Amino acid sequence: MSLVRAQALSKVYDAAxxxxxxxxxxxxxxxxxxxxxxxxxSGSGKTTLLNLxxxxxxxxxxxxxxxxxxxxxxxxxxxARFRGEHLGFVFQxxxxxxxxxxxxNIEYPLLMVQGRPAAERRERVRRLLEAxxxxxxxxxxxxxxxxxxxxxxxxxxxxxxxxxxxxxxxPTANLDSATAHHVMELMRSMKEQFxxxxxxxxxxxxxxDVAEVTFRLTDGSLEQDGPxxxxxxx
Amino acid sequence: MVNVMRIAARNLWRYxxxxxxxxLLIALGILAVLLFEGVAGSFKNLMIGQITDSMLGHLQxxxxxxxxxxxxxxxxxxxxxxxxxxxxxxxxxMPQVEAWSARIKxxxxxxxxxxxxxxxxxxxxxxxxxRTVPLLRGRVVHGGTEGPLLVPGRLLVPELLAxxxxxxxxxxxxxxxxxxxxxVNGQTFVVGGILASATGPGGRDGYLHIADARTLLxxxxxxxxxxxxxxxxxxxVRAVQAALSAALDGVADPQGQAxxxxxxxxxxxxxxxxxxMIDLMNVFIQVMLIGIVLISIMxxxxxxxxxxxxxxxxxxxIGTQPLRILWLFVAEGLLLGLLGAAAGTVISLAALxxxxxxxxxxxxxxxxxxxxxxxxxxxxxxxxxxxxxxxAVLASLQPALRAARMDPIQAxxxx
Ligand SMILES: Nc1ncnc2c1ncn2[C@@H]1O[C@H](COP(=O)(O)OP(=O)(O)OP(=O)(O)O)[C@@H](O)[C@H]1O
Ligand SMILES: [Mg+2]
Numbered sequence: 001m002s003l004v005r006a007q008a009l010s011k012v013y014d015a016a017x018x019x020x021x022x023x024x025x026x027x028x029x030x031x032x033x034x035x036x037x038x039x040x041x042s043g044s045g046k047t048t049l050l051n052l053x054x055x056x057x058x059x060x061x062x063x064x065x066x067x068x069x070x071x072x073x074x075x076x077x078x079x080a081r082f083r084g085e086h087l088g089f090v091f092q093x094x095x096x097x098x099x100x101x102x103x104x105n106i107e108y109p110l111l112m113v114q115g116r117p118a119a120e121r122r123e124r125v126r127r128l129l130e131a132x133x134x135x136x137x138x139x140x141x142x143x144x145x146x147x148x149x150x151x152x153x154x155x156x157x158x159x160x161x162x163x164x165x166x167x168x169x170x171p172t173a174n175l176d177s178a179t180a181h182h183v184m185e186l187m188r189s190m191k192e193q194f195x196x197x198x199x200x201x202x203x204x205x206x207x208x209d210v211a212e213v214t215f216r217l218t219d220g221s222l223e224q225d226g227p228x229x230x231x232x233x234x
Numbered sequence: 235m236v237n238v239m240r241i242a243a244r245n246l247w248r249y250x251x252x253x254x255x256x257x258l259l260i261a262l263g264i265l266a267v268l269l270f271e272g273v274a275g276s277f278k279n280l281m282i283g284q285i286t287d288s289m290l291g292h293l294q295x296x297x298x299x300x301x302x303x304x305x306x307x308x309x310x311x312x313x314x315x316x317x318x319x320x321x322x323x324x325x326x327x328m329p330q331v332e333a334w335s336a337r338i339k340x341x342x343x344x345x346x347x348x349x350x351x352x353x354x355x356x357x358x359x360x361x362x363x364x365r366t367v368p369l370l371r372g373r374v375v376h377g378g379t380e381g382p383l384l385v386p387g388r389l390l391v392p393e394l395l396a397x398x399x400x401x402x403x404x405x406x407x408x409x410x411x412x413x414x415x416x417x418v419n420g421q422t423f424v425v426g427g428i429l430a431s432a433t434g435p436g437g438r439d440g441y442l443h444i445a446d447a448r449t450l451l452x453x454x455x456x457x458x459x460x461x462x463x464x465x466x467x468x469x470x471v472r473a474v475q476a477a478l479s480a481a482l483d484g485v486a487d488p489q490g491q492a493x494x495x496x497x498x499x500x501x502x503x504x505x506x507x508x509x510x511m512i513d514l515m516n517v518f519i520q521v522m523l524i525g526i527v528l529i530s531i532m533x534x535x536x537x538x539x540x541x542x543x544x545x546x547x548x549x550x551x552i553g554t555q556p557l558r559i560l561w562l563f564v565a566e567g568l569l570l571g572l573l574g575a576a577a578g579t580v581i582s583l584a585a586l587x588x589x590x591x592x593x594x595x596x597x598x599x600x601x602x603x604x605x606x607x608x609x610x611x612x613x614x615x616x617x618x619x620x621x622x623x624x625x626a627v628l629a630s631l632q633p634a635l636r637a638a639r640m641d642p643i644q645a646x647x648x649x
Binding site: 051054056057076077080081082083084085087088089091093095097098099100108109111112113157158 | 545
């Protein structure tokens, strides 16, 4: 069973009365454990598609199932619960909570979303701090961290709940290329280590190289290259 | 909940200046309320004390219809001996009652042998009167401060009258009074003391012994015009009034009319309006406090929500429930309120303490040099603090709701 299955998935925005076709009836499957990139020029619909898969937005047409759940039918609170339960997010601007330390940021989803017991939280945070290689920065606040360090904390935060799927919209856009490469390598090794599926968007060719499956978006339509996915035009 | 509070506290700490200013504003509001309540409240209590303890008592019982024509000091509306007995029987059975004094009120001509004027007089049993209105003794400015307040044959003359008629302690004067049957009787008295005026009705009455009053008025029976009652606590006025009224209501006079009327001090003194005014101003100033807290917290929480739109988008995206986001911001408002309330209470208590040390004095009507001793009940302090905190929570609700309802995508792309 695919982890993500989109069938004729569409999203039409209403821009002041003018309909904008951001995603045009795309159909694709993503298997568990895949390392997937959506690439394409600006405005091609990458963010829109990732928002749909991330259950942050609702499609205007087609079907979408994520982790065996028909996510098109979820209400606001169910969607939040679903995201907290099954998904992890890495953002372009890192989006750490400024008043929390690195360790507390990583702990946040366990504490404030899933409400896990203290011992379990401590253990998982410790594991993740080590996994992303920033154990010595555990008690630093975000404003004391470099961009690469922040994104490592963000990756750890996305992974701490053992999600099935991590979504990352342009995770390296605000990093220099060496750091970008390190962060991508980190995500890939996390995928190996935890078996998590990663879906990210980018228009950085060096980042694309790391992907195992690449979907190309052009003006909201999809084409695929790479071995483990399947796509067709709807 | 602890975690929500911790994050809220960190955010307040992050914007220290704003937090400090807002809680200071709340603290100032609380200072204004508590200072006003302390000062005005103690002024009010002093005033009430002056009124009730120098002549009125806490409650008065008369023959029905007496108070309506009190200006004339009618002698045909007295309580008869059986009625008085019945009332005293009742009063003895009431634990809230501390003392009472039966009085005869009447008007007379007052002469120093060269001049004559009118005077209002009160015939009292000195011991009962002293226990019922304990400030009376303090009003005797010249003459017998020791020994009994009043003995038969002596008169306490109001100060204004004594000054106008050039009368001193020890002088002999004549009182001429019209009796109930219309005849006139005169009697000489020795001035036993000069009485400072008190503010309010009866504040410029002269005093004589009740036995003298009866002789002067040639009363066949020991009638009285009024019974003034002192309670152990001012808080019991309503209850005792109700109990007395209920017990006396069924009693009819020979004509079949209700025999008694019971009045609390408020119904007898015009100064009750000042007391009411002070209470009303208390309410006004509390409303102002609510306004200050409402506006400042709402304003600062709006800012907090606006500044943290992307942060809200982030925590919403990673699955934080809207209700939890709501609490994060309400908790900030709550903590701000608590901070302001705590600071305000500390500052206020310090200010009240300083005011007490300063021993400010003020004048009320005829009395001056009344020492202002502002105090405030612990219950009032807690109430005002709770009011500020509750208002702070209420004020943060609207901004918090906005945060909780944000769409994560829009919030994340907010710049
Ligand atoms: N909220 C919106 N309302 C109207 N149109 C929108 C909205 N969001 C996106 N669009 C439009 O949808 C199309 C796809 O946008 P999207 O942001 O998904 O592209 P993208 O591939 O992520 O671009 P970029 O590389 O610049 O981030 C664009 O034409 C964009 O203008
Ligand atoms: Mg985009």
